[in-house]
Amino acid sequence: MKFYTLLLIVFLTVAQAFAAESWLTFSKPFPVRSCIPYGGGILLATDGGIRYRAIDGDRVFHSEDGLEEAIFHAIVGYEERIYAISKFGLIAALDAQRNVWGVLNRSYVANKSRVLPDGAALADSIIVIAFEDRLAFFDLITKTSIATIDRIGEYNLSADNIQKLVVHGDSLYVNVGEQSYVREMDWYDVGGDAKLFDPLSWSKVKDPSLVNGLVEKDSNLINIEGDIIDDPSYTISATPIDTIEVAGNQEIIYDTTVVRKTRWIEKAQDKYFLVGDEAVFLYDPSLNSLTDLSLFNDFPLGEPYEVHAVPTGGVVVGTTEGGISYGGVAPWSDLSYPLPGIGSQSAAFDARIKSISVLPDGHTFFHIWGFGFFMFINWGLDQQFSVGLNSGACLDNYFEGRYDDLGNPLQYVISVGSTPAPDSSGFLTTTSNGKKYSINYFKTNGEVYCASQVGQTSMAGPLYATIDEDGSWLLYVGSRQGTAIAADGGLDIIRIPSPKNNGGELSGATIETSIPLESTPVDMVYDSIGDRLWVITKSSLYYLDKNEKDKDTLVSPKSTNGLRASEYSAIDVDIHGNLWLGTTDQGAYRLSLKNKSPDTLTVKSYNVKSGMLSNDVTDLSIDHTLGVVWFTHASGVSRYYNKNLKYSSKNMTDSAKADVYAYPVPFRPAVHNRFVIANIAEGASVSIYNRGGSLIRSFRKDDTLGGSVEWDGRGLDGNLVAPGVYYYVVKNSSKVKKGKFIIIH
Structure with missing residues (x-):
């Protein structure tokens, strides 16, 4: 079977142009968790969907292709009977005629028990699935789970996971703990096998190495039809653990560990696929040739965590590895790495960093946790300058007064949020000395000004800035006591005299109001239609309101029927005043004001069943130029197009960019x-x-x-x-x- 990737991309682009709404998703199809041959190619279950790879084809199937999930841990089958099993046990079948998938069963997903990588096998009409705490038997005829067991031999599977699972005829083999077991099965009557639940009905395997596929080989050599070749994926790490004296010389002793190797060798027609966690090679015995098919150019972003739409259309995306990329109109740009090899890593998710901001002229602001701030032009394509603690700028050191084991002062600059300056002259962000936060003003010319220790909490979160009637700047700051999103916090409203009247400097900054919340804000957005600031914590939604005494308060909407309890991660507003709310496990919600009242919201949900890549949304941003809502996930990016989201108020006016x-x-x-x-x-x-x-x-x-x-x-x-x-x-x-x-x- 061949997949004509280029043709499909063209088709998707044209189809979207004629659709009122549509989904498109992007992901990196690695690491590989499982694989099977398919036609002249191979199907790979990965953390970025199901990938089909051949010498003349490359395609990744996502939720919009019917999978409803992004991360798949196992794939089994042959010919036209192909089944994929997601990380938590969703089972989908491939329709080989139409090249789309359909979900067969979702019942395992509610258990939140992970499927072990490559932990499934197909026997007649039964799929055997190894979860981290049980072994399940799924009937493809009834499309139901017919049995689960939690003990094999002397092992409790919740304490000792199954490491390997293979089927040969009527024999089911498993590796668990330090032992291999086998059991004879009647695959036509698994549900009637009463002894299946008896852990002693399993027999120990005397020599597991004699069972094909049960024991992985650690050799760096591969034997294919008598040809001995070097494993192209084989990589070891060497850690020095001691030194010894040999013939008067000190020699280092290393502890070596195999970190990468070929894990699967699958024959497809007359060739062989050599597959590792991060690599796919094709070996042709007739030519004794090896071709690397690992490269995937469609999505170079790695692990995205933050997204920001730009006014010309498209988005800037930040990754945990410290990269920044522009995409959405044309293919994704190559990642720009301000500090190669250094990124915010897990802090990006733990602190809910929202550090990317853009100006209409293409200036882009970015922060790497612990290391500094970076200014780009052309939407992140070209770095303009960087500012860290060694630059001489007035930035706070979060580890002020602390030293390493050698007595050297620790230096660590951290920030959670940023926002454009109200006059588009630069960007506003915050830093902290571990006790109080400061406001930092980065101008596009490279100058940096600070209002030091103006905050009363140790950290600050997301920001929004505007110009008040008297010309001063009003800065809304999510305060937090610590870096975690569960920390105590609230909303600080800070007034700053216009820097234009103070030689460009920040001076006279004062907190006008501090509003406490049950936890720190993780995101905020200003709705220009309702003239209202919306704020989310990890579990609550608020809007800023003035009561009869003209005092600012944060109020929760009274009615949000359909909005399920979840952890919130991001918020934005579209041109109609609808709120878009991202969650960590339920996808996203669109909240519409009923009769223009912020107290009564109607709710519509968007998730993997709709076509979203993953229900774990790390950030979202609305692109009014293209009419798109962009969602980032740890596994990739989702793009939801709806023509009603396009900004069209200037159409058919003298300032319109294009005619009808x-x-x-x-x-x-x-x-x-x-x-x-x-x-x-x-x-x-x-x-x-x-x-x-x-x-x-x-x-x-x-x-x-x-x-x-x-x-x-x-x-x-x-x-x-x-x-x-x-x-x-x-x-x-x-x-x-x-x-x-x-x-x-």
């Missing part, structure tokens, strides 16, 4: 599915006439949301209109736009 246009021309309904009239003003009326001047279709109000109208080529009677010449007329309060197009059947 229509596509495709000619329009072939059997091929194109939709005829689109774009760049129209929201609220405009659109009418379509035939050559004789008769009205065929008209569109009003909600039909024009997002600045476009889509027509399926059918009249009011539901039938396709006749081929020929047609005209469209677009009217708003001040302009009329007309055009002609042809329909061909």
Whole structure:
């Protein structure tokens, strides 16, 4: 079977152009957890979906292809019976005719027990699945779990995990603890096997090395049809543990560990795939040639954690490894690494870092936990300058007054959030000396100014800044007592006299209001439509309100039916005033104000069943230029397109960047599915006439949301209109736009 990757990419792009809404996901298909041959290629279960790889094809299947999950730990089957098992036991089957997946069963997922990597085997109509605390038997005919056991021999599986699982005929072999066991199975009557639950019904294997696939080899040599080749994945690490004297010389003793090797050798037709955790090679015995098929260019980002939309369309993404990339309009750019080999790593998730900010001119701000701040131009493509503790800038050292074992002062600069300066002259962020936080102002010319120790808590979180009526800056700061998101905290409202009136410096910063919360804010967003600041902690949603005494307070909405309890991770607002809320385990929610009241919110959920890559959302950002909500996950990025999210208020005005246009021309309904009239003003009326001047279709109000109208080529009677010449007329309060197009059947 061949997958024509380029053709599929083109198809997805065109399909999105004619769809009112659609999903597209990106991930890195590593590490490999399991694999099976398929046609002339191989199917790989990875932490970034199911990857098909061949010498002439490369495709990754995600949730939008029917998988509903991102991380898969096992894949089993042959020919047209292919089944994938996710990290927590979701079972999906491949429809080989349509190249899409369908979920067979989700019942195991609720247990939150992990499937062991490569921990499944197929025997007739039974899939045997090794979880971290049990062994399960799934019937493909009834599509149900028919048995689970938690003990084998002398071992309790919750204490001693199964390391390996293989099936040979009627024999089921497992490695558990320090022992290998075998049991004879009746695969046609597993549910009726009463002794299956007896741990003593298993026999010990005398020599596991004689059972094909039960014991992994540690050799750096591979034997394929008599050809002895070096393992292309074989890598060892050497750690010095001691020194000895040999012939008067000191020699170092190393402890060596195999860290990478080929784990699977799978034959596909007349060639062999050599697969490791991070590598895929193809060996051709007839040519004695080895081809590296590991490279995956479609998604170079590694582990994303933060995303920020840019005004020209697309997003800037930050990774835990310290990289930053721009993408979304064209393919993802190569990662820029301010400090190669150094990143925020786990602190990015633990502290919910929101450090990326952008200005309309392309300046981009970024922070690496512990090391400093970085300014880029061209949306992160080109680094402009960096500022750390050794730069002489007025940054706080979180480890102030602390020293290492050699007496050297420890230096550590940390920050959680940033925001554009209200006048777009630079960026505002915070640093801390471990006792109080400071406000730091980075100008685009490289100058740095500080309002030192203005905060009353040891750390600060997310930020938002605006200009008040008197010209001063108002800075909203999420305060926190410590770096963790479970720390006590609240919202500080700080007034700063305009730096323009103080020689560019920050001076006179004062806290006007401090509002305590049950825990620290993890994100905030300003809704310009409702003139309201929204704040989330890890478990609550608030909006900033002024009561009758003109005192700022944070209020929770009274009604949010459909919003399930979860840990919140991110928030943004779209052009209609809808809130988008990210969670760590349930995907995302869109919250709409009922009758414009912030106290009553209607809720719609988006998750892996909708087409999202993963339900673990680390960040989200709305791109009003493309009409896209971007979501980052530890395993990749999701892109949800909805034409109603496009910013279209300038369409059909003198400041519009583009005129009204229509596509495709000619329009072939059997091929194109939709005829689109774009760049129209929201609220405009659109009418379509035939050559004789008769009205065929008209569109009003909600039909024009997002600045476009889509027509399926059918009249009011539901039938396709006749081929020929047609005209469209677009009217708003001040302009009329007309055009002609042809329909061909």
